Amino acid sequence: MLLNKKIAIVLPAYNAAKTLEQTYAEIPHDIVDEVVLVDDASKDGTLEVAQKIGVRHIISHEKNKGYGGNQKSCYDKALSLQADIVIMLHPDYQYTPRLITSMASIIANDLYPVVLASRILGKGALKGGMPYYKYLFNRMLTFLQNLLMNQKLSEYHTGYRAFSAEVLKKINYKANSDDFVFDNQMLAQIFYAGYDVAEVTCPTKYFDEASSINFRRSVIYGMGVLRTSLQYRFQKWGWTKYPYLTPLP
Numbered sequence: 001m002l003l004n005k006k007i008a009i010v011l012p013a014y015n016a017a018k019t020l021e022q023t024y025a026e027i028p029h030d031i032v033d034e035v036v037l038v039d040d041a042s043k044d045g046t047l048e049v050a051q052k053i054g055v056r057h058i059i060s061h062e063k064n065k066g067y068g069g070n071q072k073s074c075y076d077k078a079l080s081l082q083a084d085i086v087i088m089l090h091p092d093y094q095y096t097p098r099l100i101t102s103m104a105s106i107i108a109n110d111l112y113p114v115v116l117a118s119r120i121l122g123k124g125a126l127k128g129g130m131p132y133y134k135y136l137f138n139r140m141l142t143f144l145q146n147l148l149m150n151q152k153l154s155e156y157h158t159g160y161r162a163f164s165a166e167v168l169k170k171i172n173y174k175a176n177s178d179d180f181v182f183d184n185q186m187l188a189q190i191f192y193a194g195y196d197v198a199e200v201t202c203p204t205k206y207f208d209e210a211s212s213i214n215f216r217r218s219v220i221y222g223m224g225v226l227r228t229s230l231q232y233r234f235q236k237w238g239w240t241k242y243p244y245l246t247p248l249p
């Protein structure tokens, strides 16, 4: 709890057996009330590690649904646990769990309903070993997205995000893709619903276990990101209507 708000950490896991324990150990359990891990049919014993270290809520997908499909299960579960603040943390130990308290406090103090941990604010990304082509893609996509969505984020592609329960209930995340573009659709939905987004600087680590998305997957993701931003712009202009972008009543 922080200021009487219940805090849930959700870990969308896929082949995270080697890094899960360390990630879990560094979660600030003094303020975190619930930890949810969704295993997306990993092949490396992620589920066994989760059971061994005692993660309280474990959900196991029978078949691999993808990164977006995994997050849908994460947020459904966190909301069913009546969490007030939900923070997604990758169990690949790419992002430091020690930023959780800071991110949660921005929401708990009612300053912003969404907080992103940015690898681009400051100089964390390249120093942390982000491959140069990913950095370049990130910067170019971010530039275009800021123009199309009339925002000023330093990046839209971080996997470390905190949401108030109100936001998660307002956006139709269940209508999103089950693939990586899910993350981007969520931000488009958040901006479309009129919420403001805060960013905090986050150090990043790139190592083999922390990064499996290859060049081809990155290109597919990039196209999806552009499509999402264009859909946002067209719907803002009233040209088209994409049901997923429209906030829930």
Ligand SMILES: Nc1nc2c(ncn2[C@@H]2O[C@H](COP(=O)(O)OP(=O)(O)O)[C@@H](O)[C@H]2O)c(=O)[nH]1
Binding pocket: 012, 013, 014, 015, 016, 040, 064, 065, 066, 067, 068, 070, 090, 091, 092, 094, 159, 210, 211, 212, 213
């Ligand atoms: N649920 C699910 N998650 C995946 C899949 N492939 C990758 N991930 C997760 O997606 C996240 C981002 O992938 P990652 O390889 O770390 O990408 P990068 O860090 O951006 O290079 C990580 O938490 C992975 O565990 C998948 O098929 N299903």
Ligand SMILES: [Mg+2]
Binding pocket: 090, 092, 094, 209, 210, 211, 212
């Ligand atoms: Mg990673």
